[in-house]
Amino acid sequence: MTPRDAWDDEVREAYQRPLAGETEARERAIARLRGEDARRAARSAEWWLDPNALTMRPLVAAACMLVALAIGAFGGARWMASRRPVTAPPAPIAVEGGDRTTVTFVFRAPGATRVCVAGDFNGWDPDATPLTRVATGDTWTARVPLENGLHTYAFVIDGREWTPDPSAPLAPVAAFGRRNSVLVVGEDHVL
Amino acid sequence: MRPRLIWVLALLLLVPSRARGEESEDARLRARLKPETAGAVIEIVHAAGAQGLPTAPLVARALEGASRQASDSAIVEVVRRHAGGLAAARRALGPSARPAELDAAAGALMAGVPEDSLASLKKARPAGSLVIPLIVLSDFVARGVPVTSASNTVLAATRAGAPDPALLRMRERIHERILRGEAPTGASKEGLRELLMKTGPTEERGRRGPHEKGR
Amino acid sequence: MTDAELVVRAVAGDAGAFEELVTRHHPACLRFAAHLLGDRIEAEDVVQETLLRAHRSLARYQERHQFRAWLFRILVNRCRTASGRAHARRLRTATELEPSSAVVGDTADTFELRTRLTRAIEELDPLHREAFLLKLGEGLEYDEIARITGASVPALKMRVKRARDHVRARWEELES
Numbered sequence: 001m002t003p004r005d006a007w008d009d010e011v012r013e014a015y016q017r018p019l020a021g022e023t024e025a026r027e028r029a030i031a032r033l034r035g036e037d038a039r040r041a042a043r044s045a046e047w048w049l050d051p052n053a054l055t056m057r058p059l060v061a062a063a064c065m066l067v068a069l070a071i072g073a074f075g076g077a078r079w080m081a082s083r084r085p086v087t088a089p090p091a092p093i094a095v096e097g098g099d100r101t102t103v104t105f106v107f108r109a110p111g112a113t114r115v116c117v118a119g120d121f122n123g124w125d126p127d128a129t130p131l132t133r134v135a136t137g138d139t140w141t142a143r144v145p146l147e148n149g150l151h152t153y154a155f156v157i158d159g160r161e162w163t164p165d166p167s168a169p170l171a172p173v174a175a176f177g178r179r180n181s182v183l184v185v186g187e188d189h190v191l
Numbered sequence: 192m193r194p195r196l197i198w199v200l201a202l203l204l205l206v207p208s209r210a211r212g213e214e215s216e217d218a219r220l221r222a223r224l225k226p227e228t229a230g231a232v233i234e235i236v237h238a239a240g241a242q243g244l245p246t247a248p249l250v251a252r253a254l255e256g257a258s259r260q261a262s263d264s265a266i267v268e269v270v271r272r273h274a275g276g277l278a279a280a281r282r283a284l285g286p287s288a289r290p291a292e293l294d295a296a297a298g299a300l301m302a303g304v305p306e307d308s309l310a311s312l313k314k315a316r317p318a319g320s321l322v323i324p325l326i327v328l329s330d331f332v333a334r335g336v337p338v339t340s341a342s343n344t345v346l347a348a349t350r351a352g353a354p355d356p357a358l359l360r361m362r363e364r365i366h367e368r369i370l371r372g373e374a375p376t377g378a379s380k381e382g383l384r385e386l387l388m389k390t391g392p393t394e395e396r397g398r399r400g401p402h403e404k405g406r
Numbered sequence: 407m408t409d410a411e412l413v414v415r416a417v418a419g420d421a422g423a424f425e426e427l428v429t430r431h432h433p434a435c436l437r438f439a440a441h442l443l444g445d446r447i448e449a450e451d452v453v454q455e456t457l458l459r460a461h462r463s464l465a466r467y468q469e470r471h472q473f474r475a476w477l478f479r480i481l482v483n484r485c486r487t488a489s490g491r492a493h494a495r496r497l498r499t500a501t502e503l504e505p506s507s508a509v510v511g512d513t514a515d516t517f518e519l520r521t522r523l524t525r526a527i528e529e530l531d532p533l534h535r536e537a538f539l540l541k542l543g544e545g546l547e548y549d550e551i552a553r554i555t556g557a558s559v560p561a562l563k564m565r566v567k568r569a570r571d572h573v574r575a576r577w578e579e580l581e582s
Contacts, residue, residue: 007574008542014523015543019437025450026432030425032454033461037421120251123219124258135422150291150322152251162259169362172298172329175252175269176261179333184291184322364447 024108027139028167031106038102038143101185102145105155107131107165110138112157119153119180121146126156152180213240216250223254228263232270244277245290248297276301283309284321295325302332308342315349323355324348327362334366336375344379348386361386409473417464424461431474432457434544435481441539442485442532444524452488456481475550482536482554489532526576530569537562538569 019025105117115131121144122128131140152171154162164170168181216236221229232253240246249270256266276297281288283306284296296309312324324345331341348358365382369375409430415423435456439449459480467476527535533555540551541562548559555562 007577011523011542011573011577012545014521015437015441015539018433019440019446022433022436025436025453026428028450029432029454029457030428033424033428033457034421036458036461118255118258120247120255123223124251124255126258134425148291150248150294150326152255169326169330169359170333172302172333175273176256176259176265178259180255182295182326182329184326186320367447 027106027108031104034104038104100145100147102143103185105131105142105144107140107155108138109140109157114158115140116156117142117153118156120151126159146185148185151183151185153183154180216246220250220253223257225263228266231267235270235274239274239277242278244281245293248294249273272301273297279306282306284313289320291322292320295322299325299329302329303338304328304332304342311346312349315346323358327358330362331379334369334375336379340376340379344383347383351387353386357386410469413464413467413473428457431477434474435477438539438544439481439485441524441543442535443488444528448488452484456484472550475546475554479554486532522580525580526573530572534565534569537565538573541566
């Protein structure tokens with residue numbers, strides 16, 4: 001075996017120098033793993049855990065609504081008909097319904113005490129969808145069920161600083177002088 | 192219950208969900224905006240809805256404005272412009288365009304992409320969804336790639352048959368180049384070249400890279 | 407907590423345990439792939455694929471072997487597939503694009519990892535480069551490298567020696 005010398009150490013040192021953006025790359029890898037977990041969990045989830053299980057075809061809905069009427073729950077029927085998106089806290093099992101996918105938002109905010117995501121899906125309410133900090137680091141995440149389609153959003157740091165998602169496409173127009181990010185949820189992918 | 196009553200109730204419940212949707216949209220706007228502003232925005236939203244344009248993006252813009260504490264006039268102006276953008280998007284993409292496509296196209300048009308470019312994009316991918324190409328195009332423009340260059344890049348990639356994930360990867364790579372200090376136009380050309388190298392067959396002979404010299 | 411303990415937890419369904427493994431090993435995976443492939447961005451894709459596969463086949467990891475070596479075996483295979491794809495690439499002619507864009511023949515060098523080390527190893531073929539990086543870069547033992555690459559220890563020693571001679575010569579050239 002060739003004896004080690006100073007040159008070996010020099011090469012080793014050059015090789016082991018940290019790569020720029022490694023942290024961000026690692027976070028992207030973790031985000032992708034979580035996405036895979038969600039997809040796998042969804043495939044094995046029981047149907048009755050699906051939040052869309054209550055969505056039915058019109059005639060069936062009409063029949064059920066008659067029952068609801070009979071017990072005076074007309075308001076409940078109106079809610080079902082309007083299909084307002086639910087911003088529930090992250091579910092223990094990520095569920096993929098026919099028209100919805102649970103998306104994991106990931107954001108790195110060193111020094112933040114509170115991070116939320118505001119977007120089309122929650123009426124741009126800066127408090128409605130908080131992220132939770134991962135372990136002891138600077139990374140925050142949230143899992144949000146989103147309907148298929150295009151969603152514009154931004155992160156809100158400590159209730160006052162609005163910022164786009166550095167890893168997402170930018171929305172084309174800064175409507176109120178501030179940039180947003182966009183994300184697309186499709187039938188078989190989240191992009 | 193009498194059959195007729197059942198049918199009347201069923202019909203009532205089957206009233207187009209748009210009417211119900213409208214009600215809930217109006218309610219959300221009134222809850223968050225001042226009465227005058229809400230009124231002006233609702234008028235624009237209803238007019239757009241009557242033309243068959245998607246109203247959710249308009250409501251979203253208004254609510255965003257409310258959350259960002261924008262002025263009432265700014266909110267109304269943004270919603271009005273966006274409604275105009277949606278109408279122009281429908282002209283460019285045709286009546287079969289889906290809501291998400293119209294929203295994405297509206298953004299691109301408002302960012303300065305000409306209607307011609309959108310029409311060319313539609314020809315390049317007549318059947319599939321244009322949402323991702325439009326988003327990628329808008330992202331380039333937002334990051335400083337000149338509109339012509341951005342449009343040509345996305346058009347060339349789409350014509351080459353690049354699928355959506357490839358377009359998004361191309362976007363990421365171009366973004367990284369810009370972050371490293373490359374001029375946006377050059378970055379987009381290089382990004383396109385990389386994508387084309389991975390997309391589809393051609394008759395050209397390959398160039399062997401440095402990793403591929405013989406053993 | 408050792409890697410093996412984290413694997414046990416991860417197999418039992420603890421997502422955080424696998425993420426901790428990723429945190430520990432991602433830097434090494436990325437630097438290996440980046441130096442081997444010479445492309446930072448491609449390297450990231452390959453490492454992601456590696457981690458996904460590792461996650462899916464975690465139950466097959468056997469405690470008596472080092473986790474990193476097990477992970478690197480998957481990584482090396484993914485890198486080999488990636489280089490295979492690179493070999494099959496073809497260039498399009500410039501005429502389909504704007505006439506001003508010069509496409510054929512030039513290298514996009516700003517995404518390449520252009521350090522002295524990568525330039526010194528770029529003429530090595532993939533097998534020599536693997537051996538060199540695993541031995542001199544990662545500092546692994548020959549029997550581990552043998553398990554990772556599927557080559558015999560004598561063959562690996564020969565490759566490392568030849569690679570080392572070549573890289574050292576290039577290194578001196580690049581210094582001047």
